[in-house]
Amino acid sequence: MTREEFRKLMNSGIILLDGATGTNLQKRGMPVGVCPEEWILNHREILIDLQKEYVESGSNILYAPTFSGNRIKLEEYGLADKIEYMNRELVKLSKEAAGGKAYVAGDLTMTGEQLYPLGTLTFEELVDIYKEQISYMLMEGVDLFVVETMMSLSECRAALLAVKEICDLPVMISLTFAEDLRTLYGTDPATAIIVLQSMGADAVGVNCSTGPEQMADIVALMKKVATVPIIAKPNAGLPQLHGDETVFDMGADEFASGVKHLVECGASIVGGCCGTTPDHIKALNDILKEVRPLPISDIKIRALTSERKTLEIDLDGRLLIVGERINPTGKKALQEELRQGKLDIVNSMAVEQKENGADILDINMGMNGIDEKEMLLKVVHEMIRISDLPLCMDSSYSDVIEEALRIYPGRALINSISLEKGKMERLIPIAKKYGAMFILLPVSETGLPKDIEEKKQIIRTIVEEALKVGLSREDIVVDGLVNTIGANKMAAFETLETIRFCKEDLGVATIVGLSNISFGLPDRQFINSTFLAFAIKEGLTMAIANPSQDLLMNTAYAADLLMNKEAADLRYINKVTSKQTVITSKKEDKQSVKKEENHPIYDSVIKGNRNNIVDLVKNSLEEGARPSDIIDDILIPAINEVGNLFDKQIYFLPQLISSAEAMKTAIEYLEPLLEQGEAKKKIGSIVIATVSGDIHDIGKNLVVLMLKNYGFEVIDLGKDVSTDLIIETAKEKDADIIALSALMTTTMVEMKTVVKRAKEEGLKAKIIIGGAVITQSYADEIGANGYAKDAGDTIKIAKKLLNVLD
Structure with a gap:
């Protein structure tokens, strides 16, 4: 076919x-x-x-x-x-x-x-x-x-x-x-x-x-x-x-x-x-014999996505900000960290840019002393884990961009495609294959266009080539190509005309890099922000900018308000009335650790950063903290907050796993250091398994990790486990709880067999069941003691069944 x-x-x-x-x-x-x-x-x-x-x-x-x-x-x-x-x-x-x-x-x-x-x-x-x-x-x-x-x-x-x-x-x-x-x-x-x-x-x-x-x-x-x-x-x-x-x-x-x-x-x-x-x-x-389906729309969607979020792009909508910070150019600290293979600064930049209003994150790893492709892939994997903002893949090399697009579980933006030698021929098919949008940079083999007409012709040429391979106008974002006003007094007018031409004549989105307009001039932020207001008036769709610059961001929000864009009034009010909270650190008692949410260990668990958490734990120990205090006052509150974020659907499975792994890494380091009398008695013993006939265990493995982090003794029997082995192990270990998982409707009946056998054998173990096909009514029907919809729920139910107080 x-x-x-x-x-x-x-x-x-x-x-x-x-x-x-x-x-x-x-x-x-x-x-x-x-x-x-x-x-x-x-x-x-x-x-x-x-x-x-x-x-x-x-x-x-x-x-x-x-x-x-x-x-x-x-x-x-x-x-x-x-x-x-x-x-x-x-x-x-x-x-x-x-x-x-x-x-x-x-x-x-x-x-x-x-x-x-x-x-x-x-x-x-x-x-x-x-x-x-x-x-x-x-x-x-x-x-x-x-x-x-x-x-x-x-x-x-x-x-x-x-x-x-x-x-x-x-x-x-x-x-x-x-x-x-x-x-x-x-x-x-x-x-x-x-x-x-x-x-x-x-x-x-x-x-x-x-x-x-x-x-x-x-x-x-x-x-x-x-x-x-x-x-x-x-x-x-x-x-x-x-x-x-x-x-x-x-x-x-x-x-x-x-x-x-x-x-x-x-x-x-x-x-x-x-x-x-x-x-x-x-x-x-x-x-359905006489029923006709609804027609299939031929209206292409203009949108970027991460794995968990869609950002729709409206030519008449609010200005979107592409955060430019994750770029080593001119950033010595970031350059040094990247050479060491670390991503702490990158992670902080990603979080801060989102908090400051970025809608998209531009990722550029072009610098000497590192493998750009390897580092870009490493950063993309990290962004998939910690951020739900769509990504803009930024590199001068088409193979680097392709490798990043290949692993990215969303719809990304390519930065950029021009008429420079071979670039359009290589990258337009890549955009089509991976379903990406792209920034059209109106530059040719001879360099910058000599005038506005040449710029328009370059734009038309690339648009036509994109349409030939099956891309649409909705897949294209044209760079207005901002020149410095100090060298070209018509620079602002030419960029504004480019924006108008793209929106009104071609029906494509636009983007500008704002800082070029003021290069070489004093107090550049005033020029940048004023120019941005003009550009928004002409229909600018996106701006590549540093979202931490309040004057620039407030100007964008104010311009949207004056243009009567949807919900712009609330966005403006929320932006300008928000206050940056300054948290100061007080000197701590060497014998204890203050339970505070800005502690770096707490932060590492929240962000799922296991790469440096042991170093942070060592630093805290050197400052006089006790291992048990780090566990009780930092790690446990942090994983509890992760559970809350998961319940609120702010976090999803990738973040939950990353945070649990970070906590596990810290606890594995701390446990041998606990002094006699400090070592925690296990809350209770739990035998856990995916039932016979079922070979799915992603959810079960996460439950195991979380249970261990909370201090339960966990005996993980794996997947496709026979009822006999579950019952025998529960007897041998004198288990307090048996936890069962099933993903398939064809295997969930085995849970009933385990419940029945456990009662026949007189086991003291309470039984918790869970999995994609399991419901509370099914748990009630087979006589299970609890139904858990996810890992966090399992913790709560296990504690309740064992009368453990938080």
Whole structure:
């Protein structure tokens, strides 16, 4: 299937996908805990019969049962050496079932390993893992690919790039969102679709986690910014336990009615996930026969994103500030730190610029004495972790920019593309491939334009080349190219005319570097701020500036106010009435550590900076602090605050993990130094495991880390752990708590078995359960003592069950 054929199919009306595979195979005899792919190959007719039923029910596209057929997943079952055979045979089965009446999609999903810097798996390793699986499916002639049940935007990007670098088949991507309408890693629906459609995904949407009703808001949010079809593949309601079987509570007709509402919200590719059967798809086919999907918008979105936040750019909206500070030029302290491989100043600059009003962070690592590419990648990884502002990748080298764009889980801005030799030819395709916006710098091989007309011609030339490769005007931000007024008395007029021309004649955004206008003149801030007000009047979209300069920032807010831009009055009032709080440090008693939020150790935990936390702990010890005081008065309050930020959705999984790792590093250093009588008695012992048949452990691993940080003795049994081993270990360790995790509806029933066995054996251990598919009602139903929705919740419940006071 070509991408053009896919678009024609989408334009023909609503497209029906298939329903669940795993839950239906279990009903037809597949045991919990086996490798599904291997079991299918040993029971081929069962899969073929199921998929034939889907085709007869109206499915236009079947998902080949290659869901966990990547090398990492198969290694869990000792089957990695059979990866080619299994993927090829599984595609063959679906092709046979389709019988030419439906398309077959090669199915990809998460590996279960976390990407660097949260884990050890690099982005390129992940791309190669996906490419390997994709190559085998291509051998058997899959029609398209689907990347489904994704929780990480980075992993979505890796899978999308893997497909696009091997073939030109269509790619559909669907993510799974929690009740807060964000993925596990904090990505919202709009951000997800903006990033993936800009990189060339042919359809984007949502699957699993919820029934149709709970999915409506997600689809609606995507539809507002979508320029590709939206996928909706909900579960048949919520899982319920009937006896020893997990069932879903939504019948076929009710399900079909719910999915019809999703079509009304904007979905045009629909099917079913967990609990849905051929009957659900048939009912869906029947109810949608006369329904037409909403039209797919051709209005391109002008926006940048991080992994967790979208910044929409409005030509008539408020001025946006690109923070310029993370650049070593003229900054000796930063240069020296970068040569040492440290990023403390970079991190501080990122935080301070956001606090002072920056909307975007420009990242430039061009200096002597370091590997620019290596350092830029290191900084990008750090920014992904600590900041939710979109990034502007700034380098003179196209390969450096490409490597940074490749790993960045958002939609970045390239700084910049000009008519200098080879630059446009190299960078415009890179912008297209990675879905980036770019700054157009109106400079040619001969240097600066001699006059305003030459400047306009350069701008037109680059715009036309961008449009030829499929980029749009919404992807372009033109640099007004500010010259110094001291050398060219018309410099301000020429820049202002460039801004007007770009906005009014070309319909593209603009940006300026303000400081050039005043070069060589005294009291430059007055010239800069006045010029900025003029530029805003002409329609300037962005300015590269230092957001800590109050005069400049206040001028921008005042100009927006005078231009009657939306909410400018409140922004101005909040800006000029805010006071910078000055915190002074008093000399501390050498025998204690004051519990204060500006302590550098506290700050390192909050910011997740584990690189220098041991040095900070050593300094505090040398000043006379006791190890126990550092733990009680700094580390524990800091991790509590991280938990609060997580609860408020200010922090998400990456920050939570980073902060927990920083605290762990500090505690591991301090524990051997605790004096006799100072060493803490463990709060309680907890046996924790992902239940039998489930090989997902990202959430469980975070819970382990947090529990240890709070002083619990944790016995981590890993993933896919048998009930017998859980019970035996709880007995042996005289555990106070058993904590169980499950991500899949097909394995959650095992939790009931553990609860039942624990009661039969008379264990004293209380049981806490959690995981993506688990609910409070399920915990009540199976008799668990507590349900934890996340790591922070686990701490609270464990303390409550053990009567531990904060």
